[in-house]
Amino acid sequence: MDLGYSQEQKMLKQAARDFLSKEAPMAKVRAALETTTGYDHALWKQLASLGWLGLPFRADVGGGDGSIVDLAALYEEFGRALLPSPHLETVVICGGLIQAFAAQEQRKRLLPAIAKGDLVITPLLPKPGLPPGPDSAGMRTRRTDTGWTLNGTADMVTFGDSAEACLCLAKVEGTHQLALFDLAAERPGMSVTERPNITSQRLYTVSFENVHAAPGSLIGQPGMGWKTVQAVLDRAAVLRCAQLTGACARALEMAVDYARTRVQFGQPIGKFQGVQWLAADAAVAAHTASLMTAQAAWAIDAGLPHEREVALAKAYASIAARDGIRAAHEVFAGVAFIAEHDMHLYARHAKFWEISLGEVRHFKERAAQAMGL
Amino acid sequence: MDLHFSQEAEAWRKEVRDFLDADLPPEKEFETEFDEDDGRWNFALAFSKKVGAKKWTCLSWPKQYGGLERPFVYETIFRDEFAYRSAPLVNSTGLGLAAGTLLNFGSEKQKREHLPAIASMKTLWAEGFSEPNAGSDLASLQTRAELQASGDWLVNGQKTYITWAHRCDVLYLAARTDPNVPKHKGISIFCMPLRAKGVTMQALMNIGGGRQNHIFIENVRLPADAIIGEPNQGWRYITNALWGGAPSGTEWARYKRAFDDLVTFCRHTGLSKDPIVRDKLVDLAMGFEVLKLLEYEEIWRLEQQLEPAFAGSIGVLFMKEFNTRFANITSEILGASGLFLEGKGAVLKGRLAELYVRSYGNHAGGTPQTKRMVLATRGLGLPR
Numbered sequence: 002m003d004l005g006y007s008q009e010q011k012m013l014k015q016a017a018r019d020f021l022s023k024e025a026p027m028a029k030v031r032a033a034l035e036t037t038t039g040y041d042h043a044l045w046k047q048l049a050s051l052g053w054l055g056l057p058f059r060a061d062v063g064g065g066d067g068s069i070v071d072l073a074a075l076y077e078e079f080g081r082a083l084l085p086s087p088h089l090e091t092v093v094i095c096g097g098l099i100q101a102f103a104a105q106e107q108r109k110r111l112l113p114a115i116a117k118g119d120l121v122i123t124p125l126l127p128k129p130g131l132p133p134g135p136d137s138a139g140m141r142t143r144r145t146d147t148g149w150t151l152n153g154t155a156d157m158v159t160f161g162d163s164a165e166a167c168l169c170l171a172k173v174e175g176t177h178q179l180a181l182f183d184l185a186a187e188r189p190g191m192s193v194t195e196r197p198n199i200t201s202q203r204l205y206t207v208s209f210e211n212v213h214a215a216p217g218s219l220i221g222q223p224g225m226g227w228k229t230v231q232a233v234l235d236r237a238a239v240l241r242c243a244q245l246t247g248a249c250a251r252a253l254e255m256a257v258d259y260a261r262t263r264v265q266f267g268q269p270i271g272k273f274q275g276v277q278w279l280a281a282d283a284a285v286a287a288h289t290a291s292l293m294t295a296q297a298a299w300a301i302d303a304g305l306p307h308e309r310e311v312a313l314a315k316a317y318a319s320i321a322a323r324d325g326i327r328a329a330h331e332v333f334a335g336v337a338f339i340a341e342h343d344m345h346l347y348a349r350h351a352k353f354w355e356i357s358l359g360e361v362r363h364f365k366e367r368a369a370q371a372m373g374l
Numbered sequence: 375m376d377l378h379f380s381q382e383a384e385a386w387r388k389e390v391r392d393f394l395d396a397d398l399p400p401e402k403e404f405e406t407e408f409d410e411d412d413g414r415w416n417f418a419l420a421f422s423k424k425v426g427a428k429k430w431t432c433l434s435w436p437k438q439y440g441g442l443e444r445p446f447v448y449e450t451i452f453r454d455e456f457a458y459r460s461a462p463l464v465n466s467t468g469l470g471l472a473a474g475t476l477l478n479f480g481s482e483k484q485k486r487e488h489l490p491a492i493a494s495m496k497t498l499w500a501e502g503f504s505e506p507n508a509g510s511d512l513a514s515l516q517t518r519a520e521l522q523a524s525g526d527w528l529v530n531g532q533k534t535y536i537t538w539a540h541r542c543d544v545l546y547l548a549a550r551t552d553p554n555v556p557k558h559k560g561i562s563i564f565c566m567p568l569r570a571k572g573v574t575m576q577a578l579m580n581i582g583g584g585r586q587n588h589i590f591i592e593n594v595r596l597p598a599d600a601i602i603g604e605p606n607q608g609w610r611y612i613t614n615a616l617w618g619g620a621p622s623g624t625e626w627a628r629y630k631r632a633f634d635d636l637v638t639f640c641r642h643t644g645l646s647k648d649p650i651v652r653d654k655l656v657d658l659a660m661g662f663e664v665l666k667l668l669e670y671e672e673i674w675r676l677e678q679q680l681e682p683a684f685a686g687s688i689g690v691l692f693m694k695e696f697n698t699r700f701a702n703i704t705s706e707i708l709g710a711s712g713l714f715l716e717g718k719g720a721v722l723k724g725r726l727a728e729l730y731v732r733s734y735g736n737h738a739g740g741t742p743q744t745k746r747m748v749l750a751t752r753g754l755g756l757p758r
Contacts, residue, residue: 003376272757277750292667299375317660365656
């Protein structure tokens with residue numbers, strides 16, 4: 002029984018905390034969120050030089066052979082710092098799909114480019130509002146004389162304005178097969194519309210109308226199994242949990258610091274039980290979410306069946322972090338309702354991470370099925 | 375990160391399960407705290423003595439006091455398996471609070487005298503904390519123990535809500551030995567025979583179907599060696615036992631069992647296809663999953679000699695808050711079937727219906743509100 006990070010993982014986590022507190026202070030985070038790019042490109046290159054953009058890749062493509070628990074240690078820190086970056090999209094999801102499905106030549110070309118920070122690529126994924134499965138892919142494709150034609154819509158696309166390429170998961174028309182395409186971001190027939198929203202993540206709807214894809218842009222072969230796609234998305238979901246956990250833990254720290262120093266009725270408000278209870282709620286939320294995340298990450302790394310663990314973790318961490326951050330917000334009361342205060346950014350990020358990769362009710366239903374209900 | 379138990383630990387789990395399969399018929403599964411039937415109590419005592427004879431009641435204790443010196447994880451597994459089966463093991467105060475205090479703070483003579491008797495179920499202990507004017511504010515207790523010229527102690531006062539006292543031999547008594555110092559600093563712990571001259575009891579029937587007791591203590595004389603550990607150190611011993619120190623577990627297996635029973639019912643009735651019921655069942659599963667992990671974390675921290683998370687308050691707090699949620703959601707799912715104790719429409723002989731009423735006993739060992747205060751002040755460092 003060991004619920005702790007290894008020495009190496011602790012060092013990685015500490016390195017990330019030191020780096021982000023120095024290089025990604027909240028002023029820089031806010032500045033990046035203001036831009037349509039959505040992240041800081043210089044910072045992205047720094048992440049590459051630290052080896053974090055290739056962390057999960059195999060060593061033969063310049064990767065770090067990192068496990069999901071390694072990544073979770075890093076992602077807790079990403080969550081604490083609210084780091085705006087396409088890491089999950091580019092490295093974990095696109096990198097994961099490329100690693101799973103691409104031909105050798107494609108892997109050797111694309112993965113090192115990602116690891117070096119030369120390629121930011123965002124996935125066009127199934128809609129989160131549908132039960133996950135091949136039928137939930139919003140894009141469809143058919144073979145033509147010169148390659149492939151793609152039609153359809155992908156919602157909840159992130160970094161739609163700044164990614165150099167997108168990785169499109171499409172259903173082959175008239176079949177149950179899935180095909181994966183690597184497409185440069187600008188091409189005829191493609192439209193990208195920003196969707197104003199309440200989270201701190203810029204979200205886009207990407208529509209394809211008879212978009213042409215050359216044969217070489219097909220990653221691997223059509224007929225990729227949904228299970229493998231799901232496995233990549235499950236890893237990403239666990240890392241969302243780690244972000245939620247880290248953000249909730251940081252929100253708690255901020256609330257505790259404030260409650261110690263803010264004086265009302267002649268005493269620090271942290272002396273009032275009503276405030277203490279809010280802090281206790283946030284602490285329970287952050288801590289228990291981290292345990293559920295750890296279990297899911299470990300189950301994946303250990304090669305065990307993990308459908309239930311991942312589904313429970315994503316549903317739980319989403320709800321717990323939302324509630325914990327809200328409790329922390331309430332400690333600040335009116336102060337945190339002013340936009341210049343950082344607390345609302347935690348709530349907004351948590352909201353996006355909750356919906357990202359599948360809504361709570363779908364993860365709950367997956368958990369129910371995994372428990373044989 | 376590794377959430378597996380060792381092979382030895384899993385072999386131990388199987389040994390415990392095999393014992394329960396052989397020695398605990400399903401109709402004898404019950405909670406001794408909420409059952410006053412003498413026949414069932416006699417079974418529980420005989421069953422507990424059988425467990426004691428195997429030394430499973432003192433798995434982690436040092437050998438010189440009769441223990442097996444097994445790692446703490448053996449205790450956790452033992453407790454989980456017993457909880458899952460509602461095995462009626464008696465003497466929880468003796469095995470927990472009393473043994474914990476004796477092992478850590480008792481004299482050599484006391485350890486040798488009391489510990490084997492606790493483990494073998496020869497001596498049963500009750501917990502003597504609460505008083506009419508000392509509940510959550512336990513340190514304000516008023517029962518007095520005065521040192522006599524002879525070296526004896528003279529005890530006067532009243533204890534209340536004492537579970538099992540009428541079935542037990544001795545009381546783990548918290549009494550004031552120095553009224554002239556701050557309230558936390560004048561309390562001592564005694565071992566008081568419950569059949570001593572001057573001790574009388576009055577029954578208090580609780581809503582869960584069990585009996586608690588008023589205990590009136592009038593001029594009870596205790597010998598000098600009835601005091602456990604040092605005089606006036608009682609508060610330290612109590613907080614050590616209640617708020618950390620020994621692995622306390624989170625009773626997750628108890629909830630897992632009730633959940634499994636509930637799922638069986640839902641499958642049988644077709645309720646498990648109802649999307650609202652499925653959603654609620656997953657809420658319950660998330661809760662006991664968290665409790666399981668909090669227990670695993672506790673055992674891991676203990677093995678690594680790390681401080682318990684949040685001053686040891688988080689497991690018990692989550693358990694208490696989940697306890698109410700679990701009862702409410704379970705009862706909602708069962709609907710009308712969740713009301714009946716027996717006969718047509720009763721689910722699992724009323725087991726889950728009883729669980730609902732018993733969930734109102736959430737105060738035992740400290741209310742969730744006091745646990746939150748402990749978490750906020752001792753765990754997060756907020757001012758008192």
